[in-house]
Amino acid sequence: MADPSLIMADKLHVLVCYAVPQQEFLRALEVEPGTTVGQAIEASGVLAAFPDIDLASQPVGIYAKKKTLDTVLRERDRIEIYRPLVADPKDSRRRRAARKDAAGARPAP
16 A cells, blocks of 8 residues: 555646636646645746736636635646626626617517
8 A cells, every 4th residue: 555645745736727808827737735726826927927916806716616715726626716797797688688678679660
């Protein structure tokens, strides 16, 4: 049986992702077991590439599930940094529905 200390010495393979309309950032990293989401984000270089990222106000997650910066990573986690929404999805849907209703309510020629 393998020595548990040798198993723990293996690195974790994770991916850090961030996207803006013009560009995306994907960086594969090998990190030590016990590394947190925040530590991996810092190690990835995404904060240098996108200085406008504010981890104090922007949520982060793993595979589309919000997590905190102190969440400990597991093998093959995909860390995502989320941008603020440009438009409220509910308002956008209401506007589309109103346009559709207005287009359908026109009198026939």
